[in-house]
Amino acid sequence: MADRLTMPRTAMATVSVRAPSVDIYAPQWRNFVFVAPFLFFFTTLLIFPLLWGMWLSFHKADTFSSGDFVGLGNYVRLFHDKVFLQSVWNTFYFVLLTVPTLALIGLFLALCLNRRTRTAAVLRTLFFSSSVLSVTIVTLIWRIVFIPNVGLLSTIYGWFGATAPAFISDPSLAMIGIAIATVWWCIGLPMMLFLSALQQIPQDVYEAAALDNANRWQTLRSITLPSIKRTFILVIIIQIVLQFQLFGQAWLMTRGGPNNLTKPIVLYIYDTAFRRWDLGMGAAASEVLFILILIAAMAQYLVTRNKADQT
Amino acid sequence: MATLSIKDVRKSYGSVQVLHGVDIELEDGGFLVLLGPSGCGKSTLLNMIAGLDDTSGGDILIGGRSVVDLAPKDRNIAMVFQSYALYPTMSVERNIGFGLEMRGVDADQRKRAVDDAARLLQISHLLDRRPANLSGGQRQRVAMGRAIVRDPELFLFDEPLSNLDAKLRVEMRTEIKRLHERLGTSIVYVTHDQIEAMTLGTKVAVMKGGHIQQLADPRTIYERPANIFVASFIGSPAMNFLPGRLASSPSGVRFAANGVSVAMPAGKRQVDFDRPVILGVRPEELKAVARDEASVTGVIDVVEPTGPETMVTVQVGEQSIIARLPPRFAGRRKEPIFLAVDPASVNLFDPDSEQRIDI
Known part of the structure; x- marks a missing residue:
C-alpha cells in the first residue's frame, strides 16, 4: 500500500488491473469527522457571534428585547457621539504610541540577546517573563510606580530634587503612562519573534559579509534587517490587532479618565452595551472597531508588500 | 597572487586538540587541496586561514605577511562557501558587487568589475535574479563571481562542489581548474573527494585526526603514498x-x-x-x-x-x-x-x- 501511495496516478491505473485500488484523491466524507469539532466551535463561538453582532447593530436592542430594525440609526448616533469619536482618536493615539515602540524595542532586545551566552539566556527569560503576568498584576505594578509622592518614579525623581511627571492624572501624559505599562507587558512576544527570525539567518552569510569588508552597521542594514523584513511585518500586524483592543490597562489604571482622554473603543463599547444597556449601539461600535483593525492590518501589509516588490 | 605559509599551526577547543602543528608551504599561483575524511581538521584549518577561527598557536603568512592578528577583511582573501552563503535578499549583481561596495568602490567601476566576472562565469543573464531563483550550479557560479570580483591574493574554497549533483560537479570542477589557470591566483581548496584533489591540486595535503599525513603533488600521493591511510584513501577501487x-x-x-x-x-x-x-x-x-x-x-x-x-x-x-x-x-x-x-x-x-x- 505504501508503494502504491507514492506511485504516480498513471502507474496506479495499470496496477488496478490486478488489484482493485482506492482512489486516494476521492473525497471521503468520513474525513469530515476529523474537522467537525473545530468547525463546530469555530461556527458557534466565532462566526455566529460575528453575524449576530452585525444583526444587532442594525436594531434598537437592550438586554431584555431585541427591538425594531433601525437601519443605520445606531451608526448615525455613534458618529454624532463626541465620546465615541474621542475614543476612536484615543485608540489610534495609543496604537501609534505602542506598536512602533514595541517593534523597535523588541528588535533591539533581540539583536542584543541573540547570542549563546548564559547572561543572554537569563535576560531573554527576564524580558519575556512580564508577558505571562495578567493585566491586573501589570497595572498594579505600574500604578505603584506612578503613584504620586510615594511611587517608585516619585522616589527616583525625589533623589534629584525633581517632581515626577503625573502619568495617571495629567491629561497629556495619562495615555503615555498606559502605553509605557503596555510596552513593558507585551515586549516578550515581539522579542521572541525577532529572535527566532534572527536565528534563521545562516551563520556563513555573516562570515561572507565579514570577508566582504562589511562593518557591523553595514551588516545590520544590508543583511540582517532585509532578512527579517517578513517578521517585522508580522510583528506590526499582530501588535496592531492586539493594541487596538486596549481595555484592561485603561480600565484598571485610569477608568478612561481624565475626561475620557484615555477611553479606548473597547471601553466605550463596554460602557455603552453593558453599563448603559444600549446593545445595538455597542454592537455598532464593535463593527466599527472590527473594520478599523481590518483596514489597519491590511494597509500595513499592502504598503510593505508594494515596497518589497519595488526593491 | 601570493605565497601561503602555514607554520606549526595548532588549534584546540578546551582540552581537545583538533590540529597538531601543521606546516604547509604553497608556492605563488599554486593550488593546495586539503583532503581528508570528516573531522580531520581541514575546514578548521581553512577557517583559520580566512580568519573566521582563531589559531591556538603557530603562524600563517600570506604573501610573506603574518595574518593571524588581522581581521578576515584585512587578509585580502576571498572565500567560496560550501552552502555558497549568498545574500538572500540581494540580486545576483549586488551579491557579486557587495564586497566592492563595502570597500567604497564607485558604482561605475563596480558595474564593470561585476560585468567582467559575470561574463567570465557565463552568468551575465542572471544578474537581476535573486539567489532563491537560481539552480545549484548557478548559485555556485555566483559565489565564485563574488570571490573573483575582489581580485584577492588568495582564494579559499570550502567543499564548493559537495552540494551539486554528479554531472554538474564534474562540469564545475573543470570550470574551477580553467579559472585557476586563467587567473593564476593561489587557491586553497578543502574537499573529501579524492578525484577533486587529484584533478585540481598542484599540491595535496592528506589530513587525518588533525595531522598532515602527506603533503606532496597528486602524482606522488597516488604512486608513493606515505602510509596505509593515504594509500587507501586515494584511489577507487582502493589499493x-x-x-x-x-x-x-x-x-x-x-x-x-x-x-x-x-x-x-x-x-x-x-x-x-x-x-x-x-x-x-x-x-x-x-x-x-x-x-x-x-x-x-x-x-x-x-x-x-x-x-x-x-x-x-x-x-x-x-x-x-x-x-x-x-x-x-x-x-x-x-x-x-x-x-x-x-x-x-x-x-x-x-x-x-x-x-x-x-x-
Missing part, C-alpha cells in the same frame, strides 16, 4: 594490501605470501630481509597473464564489467584483491586467474607503524 614477508632468494629479494611471489626491483637493499611487510598494489597495476609469468595466483570471485574496464575480485589465499582489467576480460567465477605485477609500481608498508618502507 590492494597483501600481508606477507620479504625473503631473499638466489634471484634477488622477493615478496612472498600465500599465492603471491613478487620480485623486488634491484637496488632495494636497505631493509632487513625476512621480515613481515604489507604489499600495496593498485588494481590497475595487475595484469592477467599466462601461468608461467604469474606473480599472483588466485581464483576469480566476482567479475564486474563497467564498460571501459572490468573489475575482477580475486581470492588470493585468505585475501581478496581487486584487479582492473581490460573491458573484454573473459574469465568466470571459480576459474583460476594468473596476475603479473610491475615490481616498480608496488609499495611496501610496515605492518606495525603502517608507514611506507622505502627500500
Whole structure:
C-alpha cells in the first residue's frame, strides 16, 4: 500500500488491473469527522457571534428585547457621539504610541540577546517573563510606580530634587503612562519573534559579509534587517490587532479618565452595551472597531508588500 | 597572487586538540587541496586561514605577511562557501558587487568589475535574479563571481562542489581548474573527494585526526603514498594490501605470501630481509597473464564489467584483491586467474607503524 501511495496516478491505473485500488484523491466524507469539532466551535463561538453582532447593530436592542430594525440609526448616533469619536482618536493615539515602540524595542532586545551566552539566556527569560503576568498584576505594578509622592518614579525623581511627571492624572501624559505599562507587558512576544527570525539567518552569510569588508552597521542594514523584513511585518500586524483592543490597562489604571482622554473603543463599547444597556449601539461600535483593525492590518501589509516588490 | 605559509599551526577547543602543528608551504599561483575524511581538521584549518577561527598557536603568512592578528577583511582573501552563503535578499549583481561596495568602490567601476566576472562565469543573464531563483550550479557560479570580483591574493574554497549533483560537479570542477589557470591566483581548496584533489591540486595535503599525513603533488600521493591511510584513501577501487614477508632468494629479494611471489626491483637493499611487510598494489597495476609469468595466483570471485574496464575480485589465499582489467576480460567465477605485477609500481608498508618502507 505504501508503494502504491507514492506511485504516480498513471502507474496506479495499470496496477488496478490486478488489484482493485482506492482512489486516494476521492473525497471521503468520513474525513469530515476529523474537522467537525473545530468547525463546530469555530461556527458557534466565532462566526455566529460575528453575524449576530452585525444583526444587532442594525436594531434598537437592550438586554431584555431585541427591538425594531433601525437601519443605520445606531451608526448615525455613534458618529454624532463626541465620546465615541474621542475614543476612536484615543485608540489610534495609543496604537501609534505602542506598536512602533514595541517593534523597535523588541528588535533591539533581540539583536542584543541573540547570542549563546548564559547572561543572554537569563535576560531573554527576564524580558519575556512580564508577558505571562495578567493585566491586573501589570497595572498594579505600574500604578505603584506612578503613584504620586510615594511611587517608585516619585522616589527616583525625589533623589534629584525633581517632581515626577503625573502619568495617571495629567491629561497629556495619562495615555503615555498606559502605553509605557503596555510596552513593558507585551515586549516578550515581539522579542521572541525577532529572535527566532534572527536565528534563521545562516551563520556563513555573516562570515561572507565579514570577508566582504562589511562593518557591523553595514551588516545590520544590508543583511540582517532585509532578512527579517517578513517578521517585522508580522510583528506590526499582530501588535496592531492586539493594541487596538486596549481595555484592561485603561480600565484598571485610569477608568478612561481624565475626561475620557484615555477611553479606548473597547471601553466605550463596554460602557455603552453593558453599563448603559444600549446593545445595538455597542454592537455598532464593535463593527466599527472590527473594520478599523481590518483596514489597519491590511494597509500595513499592502504598503510593505508594494515596497518589497519595488526593491 | 601570493605565497601561503602555514607554520606549526595548532588549534584546540578546551582540552581537545583538533590540529597538531601543521606546516604547509604553497608556492605563488599554486593550488593546495586539503583532503581528508570528516573531522580531520581541514575546514578548521581553512577557517583559520580566512580568519573566521582563531589559531591556538603557530603562524600563517600570506604573501610573506603574518595574518593571524588581522581581521578576515584585512587578509585580502576571498572565500567560496560550501552552502555558497549568498545574500538572500540581494540580486545576483549586488551579491557579486557587495564586497566592492563595502570597500567604497564607485558604482561605475563596480558595474564593470561585476560585468567582467559575470561574463567570465557565463552568468551575465542572471544578474537581476535573486539567489532563491537560481539552480545549484548557478548559485555556485555566483559565489565564485563574488570571490573573483575582489581580485584577492588568495582564494579559499570550502567543499564548493559537495552540494551539486554528479554531472554538474564534474562540469564545475573543470570550470574551477580553467579559472585557476586563467587567473593564476593561489587557491586553497578543502574537499573529501579524492578525484577533486587529484584533478585540481598542484599540491595535496592528506589530513587525518588533525595531522598532515602527506603533503606532496597528486602524482606522488597516488604512486608513493606515505602510509596505509593515504594509500587507501586515494584511489577507487582502493589499493590492494597483501600481508606477507620479504625473503631473499638466489634471484634477488622477493615478496612472498600465500599465492603471491613478487620480485623486488634491484637496488632495494636497505631493509632487513625476512621480515613481515604489507604489499600495496593498485588494481590497475595487475595484469592477467599466462601461468608461467604469474606473480599472483588466485581464483576469480566476482567479475564486474563497467564498460571501459572490468573489475575482477580475486581470492588470493585468505585475501581478496581487486584487479582492473581490460573491458573484454573473459574469465568466470571459480576459474583460476594468473596476475603479473610491475615490481616498480608496488609499495611496501610496515605492518606495525603502517608507514611506507622505502627500500
